[in-house]
Amino acid sequence: MDRFVWTSGLLEINETLVIQQRGVRIYDGEEKIKFDAGTLLLSTHRLIWRDQKNHECCMAILLSQIVFIEEQAAGIGKSAKIVVHLHPAPPNKEPGPFQSSKNSYIKLSFKEHGQIEFYRRLSEEMTQRRWENMPVSQSLQTNRGPQPGRIRAVGIVGIERKLEEKRKETDKNISEAFEDLSKLMIKAKEMVELSKSIANKIKDKQGDITEDETIRFKSYLLSMGIANPVTRETYGSGTQYHMQLAKQLAGILQVPLELLSPEDLVNACKMLEALKLPLRLRVFDSGVMVIELQSHKEEEMVASALETVSEKGSLTSEEFAKLVGMSVLLAKERLLLAEKMGHLCRDDSVEGLRFYPNLFMTQS
Amino acid sequence: MAMSFEWPWQYRFPPFFTLQPNVDTRQKQLAAWCSLVLSFCRLHKQSSMTVMEAQESPLFNNVKLQRSKGHLFLLPDSSLKYLWRKAEGRQQTEGKLPVESIQIVLEELRKKGNLEWLDKSKSSFLIMWRRPEEWGKLIYQWVSRSGQNNSVFTLYELTNGEDTEDEEFHGLDEATLLRALQALQQEHKAEIITVSDGRGVKFF
Numbered sequence: 001m002d003r004f005v006w007t008s009g010l011l012e013i014n015e016t017l018v019i020q021q022r023g024v025r026i027y028d029g030e031e032k033i034k035f036d037a038g039t040l041l042l043s044t045h046r047l048i049w050r051d052q053k054n055h056e057c058c059m060a061i062l063l064s065q066i067v068f069i070e071e072q073a074a075g076i077g078k079s080a081k082i083v084v085h086l087h088p089a090p091p092n093k094e095p096g097p098f099q100s101s102k103n104s105y106i107k108l109s110f111k112e113h114g115q116i117e118f119y120r121r122l123s124e125e126m127t128q129r130r131w132e133n134m135p136v137s138q139s140l141q142t143n144r145g146p147q148p149g150r151i152r153a154v155g156i157v158g159i160e161r162k163l164e165e166k167r168k169e170t171d172k173n174i175s176e177a178f179e180d181l182s183k184l185m186i187k188a189k190e191m192v193e194l195s196k197s198i199a200n201k202i203k204d205k206q207g208d209i210t211e212d213e214t215i216r217f218k219s220y221l222l223s224m225g226i227a228n229p230v231t232r233e234t235y236g237s238g239t240q241y242h243m244q245l246a247k248q249l250a251g252i253l254q255v256p257l258e259l260l261s262p263e264d265l266v267n268a269c270k271m272l273e274a275l276k277l278p279l280r281l282r283v284f285d286s287g288v289m290v291i292e293l294q295s296h297k298e299e300e301m302v303a304s305a306l307e308t309v310s311e312k313g314s315l316t317s318e319e320f321a322k323l324v325g326m327s328v329l330l331a332k333e334r335l336l337l338a339e340k341m342g343h344l345c346r347d348d349s350v351e352g353l354r355f356y357p358n359l360f361m362t363q364s
Numbered sequence: 365m366a367m368s369f370e371w372p373w374q375y376r377f378p379p380f381f382t383l384q385p386n387v388d389t390r391q392k393q394l395a396a397w398c399s400l401v402l403s404f405c406r407l408h409k410q411s412s413m414t415v416m417e418a419q420e421s422p423l424f425n426n427v428k429l430q431r432s433k434g435h436l437f438l439l440p441d442s443s444l445k446y447l448w449r450k451a452e453g454r455q456q457t458e459g460k461l462p463v464e465s466i467q468i469v470l471e472e473l474r475k476k477g478n479l480e481w482l483d484k485s486k487s488s489f490l491i492m493w494r495r496p497e498e499w500g501k502l503i504y505q506w507v508s509r510s511g512q513n514n515s516v517f518t519l520y521e522l523t524n525g526e527d528t529e530d531e532e533f534h535g536l537d538e539a540t541l542l543r544a545l546q547a548l549q550q551e552h553k554a555e556i557i558t559v560s561d562g563r564g565v566k567f568f
């Protein structure tokens with residue numbers, strides 16, 4: 001509630017009224033406060049509340065201060081509500097009804113209905129952000145949400161920021177992965193050209209297929225994983241080849257690989273532990289194979305997973321994946337391992353598969 | 365069945381209604397189920413049940429089970445984000461032990477000696493919160509204490525007579541009583557006989 005500022009209630013130039021509704025009560029977080037009956041106005045720039053009994057009592061918040069909104073359906077004896085989550089108040093905020101508040105959200109209770117339409121219009125304004133295109137007077141501009149350069153890693157803003165960073169990171173990874181795909185496409189084109197040329201020569205019985213063409217063709221076959229004893233010989237015996245590859249793999253972790261068949265990769269990975277390289281191939285019960293650093297102790301991760309699940313009460317694989325920042329596949333493997341070790345137990349219902357701390361073992 | 369029965373903590377724990385794949389966990393879970401079934405039947409003085417009844421009973425159905433959830437929010441810029449907040453007014457769902465799992469629980473009880481199938485198709489069963497051997501022991505102890513060895517009793521007298529009013533086996537259902545006496549018979553401590561209007565027992 002400390003985000004509100006006193007206002008005359010008059011709209012600025014460029015500020016338009018969108019919708020208004022009588023009979024609205026404001027809550028500071030979950031608490032009822034004295035502002036129990038007012039008219040709520042939505043403009044292109046602000047949310048304004050005016051007391052129905054005392055028109056002098058009028059306050060507003062900027063729409064730019066809103067992080068997000070959610071609906072709360074009506075219940076027995078309870079009006080429908082809109083919950084409005086807010087950015088922290090800037091230090092140079094104009095005076096308002098509350099100096100400070102422990103809550104970062106308010107609730108608007110629609111005692112005379114109108115919640116559905118109001119929510120719809122408010123969502124629209126939040127999406128369109130018209131206030132950004134229609135500048136109004138300086139006094140309205142000062143409340144712009146978090147100042148640039150101020151790093152606030154707490155609360156909703158902090159979480160939002162972290163999620164945004166993660167999203168950018170993911171985008172970057174995807175772009176890099178597609179770089180390899182373009183290289184693959186170029187190689188594929190070369191291969192198609194070569195095949196066509198050989199096919200034509202055979203068909204037209206025109207000239208000999210050169211040795212160079214043969215070698216190139218065989219190397220393409222190997223790249224695709226087509227087992228060819230003749231080709232293998234050219235590159236040394238199978239085992240030696242895989243050993244060499246394993247050594248190389250350990251060194252070129254971050255560098256995009258030349259084309260490599262899945263079979264060769266797996267065989268090379270199987271050698272990692274024997275060759276005492278810092279990487280390790282790990283096979284889960286389900287058959288899923290991953291490459292991990294030797295220092296990565298799955299047991300430690302399981303203990304941490306138990307802590308996370310206990311904190312939240314229960315988690316699905318998807319929820320855990322999102323929380324910890326890993327793929328859903330790996331998240332599921334970790335949770336299943338924790339279950340196998342007796343740290344977690346499962347709840348399998350129509351709502352999905354959910355993991356809980358294993359209270360069967362810990363409670364007497 | 366409006367008696368106030370105190371449900372154990374497991375009854376409010378959603379995983380209780382899923383048969384656990386981890387063997388050690390399952391052992392604990394089944395033990396808790398067996399214990400719950402026996403105390404439930406004891407309080408409600410239910411000595412026999414059909415599988416259908418069991419499926420519908422609050423014993424295997426917690427209609428007020430609560431499952432915790434995180435929240436998914438649609439933000440004003442239309443991006444979808446997970447945010448966590450304590451769920452107010454937790455959603456109530458149902459905890460229902462599937463019939464295959466109910467049958468596993470019943471089989472556990474049978475192995476422990478607390479359950480006996482009353483028909484070949486395994487559609488109804490006798491449930492004994494004390495095993496027949498344990499009842500037999502209690503009955504025989506009373507017989508000896510009251511110096512009534514070599515006496516003859518009708519089954520009715522044993523469970524409904526004035527003399528046994530203070531005994532735990534007072535009011536015991538006939539099916540369970542018979543099995544208790546059969547256990548004693550095996551140990552040659554009693555013999556089930558036919559009396560004028562039904563059955564009786566002679567103690568040695």
